[in-house]
Amino acid sequence: MSTPFDLRNPGRPVHVGVVLLNTVTEHLDIAPVGFFHNFSTSFIKNLPPFAISDDLRSQALDFVTHWVTEDGTTPGSLSGNLKVIPTDSFATCPPLDIVLIGAGQMGYQATTTEKNFLRKCYAECSAFLSVCGASDALLATGILEGKTATGPLSFLPLFREIAPGTNWVQKRWVRDGKMWTTGTLLNGLDMIAAFGREVWGGEGTLVEHVLLTGYFPSRNVDYEDEK
Secondary structure, three states: OOOOOOOOOOOOOEEEEEEOOOOEEOOOOOHHHHHHHOOEHHHHOOOOHHHOOHHHHOOOEOEEEEEEEOOOOOOEEEOOOEEEOOOEEOOOOOOOOEEEEOOOOOOOOOOHHHHHHHHHHHHHOOEEEEOOOHHHHHHOOOOOOOOEEOOOHHHHHHHHHHOOOOEEOOOOEEEEOOEEEEOOOOHHHHHHHHHHHHHHOOOOOHHHHHHHHOOOOOOOOOOHHHO
16 A cells, blocks of 8 residues: 655655746745755755755755646746746646746636646645636636635735635635635745645755745744735
């Protein structure tokens, strides 16, 4: 009998996927994917001894990053006129351990194919990270039904009206099981710091070292520092 996969102690490369729908995705929304590179074996092995101890170096993990579009050949579009060459299509993408999705253009409606793929990703993954207005696309999938979630502050009244089956809260980020949602785009960095600490962090860990030396934000989750 196989041992269930444990994201904290993966024992194999962790598959991280950025799902790009057929719209223009905010590139700052998906910037948190870079966090995983910062404590990956491929990055840590090249750091000089004065920058990192042997103990921390030994904690590096292997990650495989997938850039997923529906057909796997059409470049994904990001804001700022950026294009991403996909590595996988919806059909060829392996099961993802961590899924990241950002907001698309205002008013974009996910297609049936896209909604089905997002449902599949959620069912298979260990963590689903939705940044900013990506929560709008998830509403159409039914994934957020019965969950606690957040989104851009100005949209929360609308979300409460159209999706009363979701408990909408005013936070920079919120976790409900393996679903993580955020407020606006830069709250993705708040979320990824919290996610990293939850899964791999703590005193003396490589992740804590990366967060501190990378000066990741440590802001109040309830926006109290904005009052």
